[in-house]
Amino acid sequence: xxxxxxxxxxxxxxxxxxxxxxxxxxxxxxxxxxxxxxxxxxxxxxxxxxxxxxxxxxxxxxxxxxxxxxxxxxxxxxxxxxxxxxxxxxxxxxxxxxxxxxxxxxxxxxxxxxxxxxxxxxxxxxxxxxxxxxxxxxxxxxxxxxxxxxxxxxxxxxxxxxxxxxxxxxxxxxxxxxxxxxxxxxxxxxxxxxxxxxxxxxxxxxxxxxxxxxxxxxxxxxxxxxxxxxxxxxxxxxxxxxxxxxxxxxxx
Amino acid sequence: xxxxxxxxxxxxxxxxxxxxxxxxxxxxxxxxxxxxxxxxxxxxxxxxxxxxxxxxxxxxxxxxxxxxxxxxxxxxxxxxxxxxxxxxxxxxxxxxxxxxxxxxxxxxxxxxxxxxxxxxxxxxxxxxxxxxxxxxxxxxxxxxxxxxxxxxxxxxxxxxxxxxxxxxxxxxxxxxxxxxxxxxxxxxxxxxxxxxxxxxxxxxxxxxxxxxxxxxxxxxxxxxxxxxxxxxxxxxxxxxxxxxxxxxxxxx
DNA sequence: CGCCTGGTTGAGAATCATCAACATCTGTGG
DNA sequence: CCACAGATGTTGATGATTCTCAACCAGGCG
Numbered sequence: 271x272x273x274x275x276x277x278x279x280x281x282x283x284x285x286x287x288x289x290x291x292x293x294x295x296x297x298x299x300x301x302x303x304x305x306x307x308x309x310x311x312x313x314x315x316x317x318x319x320x321x322x323x324x325x326x327x328x329x330x331x332x333x334x335x336x337x338x339x340x341x342x343x344x345x346x347x348x349x350x351x352x353x354x355x356x357x358x359x360x361x362x363x364x365x366x367x368x369x370x371x372x373x374x375x376x377x378x379x380x381x382x383x384x385x386x387x388x389x390x391x392x393x394x395x396x397x398x399x400x401x402x403x404x405x406x407x408x409x410x411x412x413x414x415x416x417x418x419x420x421x422x423x424x425x426x427x428x429x430x431x432x433x434x435x436x437x438x439x440x441x442x443x444x445x446x447x448x449x450x451x452x453x454x455x456x457x458x459x460x461x462x463x464x465x466x467x468x469x470x471x472x473x474x475x476x477x478x479x480x481x482x483x484x485x486x487x488x489x490x491x492x493x494x495x496x497x498x499x500x501x502x503x504x505x506x507x508x509x510x511x512x513x514x515x516x517x518x519x520x521x522x
Numbered sequence: 523x524x525x526x527x528x529x530x531x532x533x534x535x536x537x538x539x540x541x542x543x544x545x546x547x548x549x550x551x552x553x554x555x556x557x558x559x560x561x562x563x564x565x566x567x568x569x570x571x572x573x574x575x576x577x578x579x580x581x582x583x584x585x586x587x588x589x590x591x592x593x594x595x596x597x598x599x600x601x602x603x604x605x606x607x608x609x610x611x612x613x614x615x616x617x618x619x620x621x622x623x624x625x626x627x628x629x630x631x632x633x634x635x636x637x638x639x640x641x642x643x644x645x646x647x648x649x650x651x652x653x654x655x656x657x658x659x660x661x662x663x664x665x666x667x668x669x670x671x672x673x674x675x676x677x678x679x680x681x682x683x684x685x686x687x688x689x690x691x692x693x694x695x696x697x698x699x700x701x702x703x704x705x706x707x708x709x710x711x712x713x714x715x716x717x718x719x720x721x722x723x724x725x726x727x728x729x730x731x732x733x734x735x736x737x738x739x740x741x742x743x744x745x746x747x748x749x750x751x752x753x754x755x756x757x758x759x760x761x762x763x764x765x766x767x768x769x770x771x772x773x774x
Numbered sequence: 775c776g777c778c779t780g781g782t783t784g785a786g787a788a789t790c791a792t793c794a795a796c797a798t799c800t801g802t803g804g
Numbered sequence: 805c806c807a808c809a810g811a812t813g814t815t816g817a818t819g820a821t822t823c824t825c826a827a828c829c830a831g832g833c834g
Contacts, residue, residue: 353684356770361684375680377673383680403666407659414655420672421629427679428627428635432605432613434686435730439790470813478687480791485814501799501813517608691822722781732823737782753781753831 291345292316293395301369301456302343303415311409318401321345325388331372333385338376340396344368347392348467351375351384352475362476364426365389365468367453374420389467434478437517442477443487444516447497451506462506491515543597544568545647553621553708554595555667563661570653573597576645583624583638583646590628592648596620599644600719603627603636604727614728616678617641617720619705626672641719686730689770694729695739696768699749703758714758743767 293303293316307315324346325331331342334353342349349366363384366372376382377399406413433442455461466473474484491497496512498505506512545555545568559567576598577583583594586605594601601618615636618624628634629651658665685694707713718725726736743749748764750757758764 353680355684355688359688361687363680363683374673375676378670378677379673383677403662403669407662407665410655410659413659413665417655417668417672418630420669420676421626421631423676424627424672424679425630425635427676427683428605428615431615431679431682431686432607434683435613435727436607436611475687481813482792482815483790486790489814733781734783734824735822738822741782 291321293319296345298343298345298369298457302371307409307411307415311412314405314409315412318398318405319343320396320398322394322396325349325392325394327388327390329388331386331388331394332376332382334383335381338373338380338382338399340398341371341373341376341402342386342394342396344370344372345393345395348389349386349392349394350389350468350472350476351386353384360475362468362472364430365450365472365476367450368457370453371419371423374423389472439477439479439483439487440490440515441517442479443473443484443491444496444512446473446477447504447506448509448512448516451509462509464504466502466504543573545571548597550595550597550621550709554623559661559663559667563664566657566661567664570650570657571595572648572650574646574648576643577601577640579640579642581640583640584628584634585637586635587633590625590632590634590651592650593623593625593628593654594638594646594648596622596624597645597647600641601638601644601646602641602720602724602728603638605636612727614720614724616682617702617724617728619702620709622705623671623675626675641724685770691729691731691735691739692742692767693769694731695725695736695743696748696764697770698725698729699756699758700761700764700768703761714761716756718754718756 294309294312296302303312303315320340331349344366346368349372350362351364351366351372352360352362355361363375364372366386372386372394373382375384402412402416406416433445437445450464450466451461454464468476470484470488471481473479474481477484479487488497488499491512492499494511496506496508496515498507544564546561546564548554555564555567572592583601596618598620601624602614603616603618603624604612604614607613615627616624618638624638624646625634627636654664654668658668685697689697702716702718703713706716720728722736722740723733725731726733729736731739740749740751743764744751746763748758748760748767750759
């Protein structure tokens, strides 16, 4: 019932009642668990999930080379994963929205391969990995589901590889907007009106572009009437036109 | 004992005695299974692994959107994984050498997300996924190992993302050479003398460069005395210099 | 022998990075 | 409440890296 042992005076803007959320009644369930689990299996999952205090903006969930112990389901907000290159630059490897799982890169070596940082006030469900392994052994559909989640991460990464390798600045940025739009739609949010939680710099570091190029392209989309931008608020005015300029198979 | 029911007149250049190889005596075991399995567990694994006929050069192991059924351990040769982009270009997502596992991208959707094609005469061990799932449920260390393999694939992809996003043509090509060198070393082969199994075009499609650029950079490395090239045969003359040119944290 | 694929090399063009100036936003302290 | 500093974003001018187009060469196979 009381989750706040390590929480204390730290949760200014999240309703404490949220702590009573369980996987059974979480409205993200269908995204984070697209799988048909039996009721008692959901209960088992619930027992291992830890719902901690919310993360403030720019707070770290974990850091590169921290000891790996858990994967996390994003419950609210937005998280970016990034690594620092040999010469000190930041490579953003992904943005994670509610219903998505982060941290699976840590399993291989027992240390996280990326750092994870909140882009805005966020909440996550911590899933201790050794408990998840136990549960996966007992519940085949759980094991299957987790294999699928990891495989999904692989194919997502490969789409990004293709994007970076083959597509122009305009195509990359259009693709990102479409991806965010589609992920919003999955959560029953507007697929045309939303707020970008990340900075232009983050977008550039994700898409392999400089801030200036990101800014220019977004301005251009704005002038062309494809989108309407007010700092981080975006309206996709012409989703079809945007998909055309993205020039990729859009399935996400 | 007899594996060749579907094989017949098809294995011209592989010694038939190879068919007696088992996971227990495979000299790649320590790469493909870095994990301490008990003897009886290895036997169980052996029972589910299918060692089929060899693949001829440019033969497909599977194709994008084929129904997913198995992952494959490369036993000999080299395999490339690739996908075709919306506008018909080829994006190579990885090269797979003996001891490495290919096909895990198919788990998420039940269909392979890439095609896999032999770059030279190759042999693979087929591991039917549903059998692997069963075994993973029974043998915790097996489950753990497979989670780690998938996680490894994720971090490898993320390294490629970083390479594509932040590094110049020279850095990318130097990195690829170093990666191949390191993977050879892991297999107790020369880390300085080897044959590139893939074409210049494949390298370009992997690294997000045109053939011309690949060719030019390789010629330049040759002139600079970093390497010595004779078509596909490569000698890394100055591994340290190459690592400097690569300018990345080289861990693979 | 000659074709065809794969590879090399050159010249010019295009995209994006760099450098620089300036605008805007945020939050802090007077 | 305003002023200011620092961070973040925008816009412009210039330049470098890489792509494109084109010609040419080499080797393998019918």
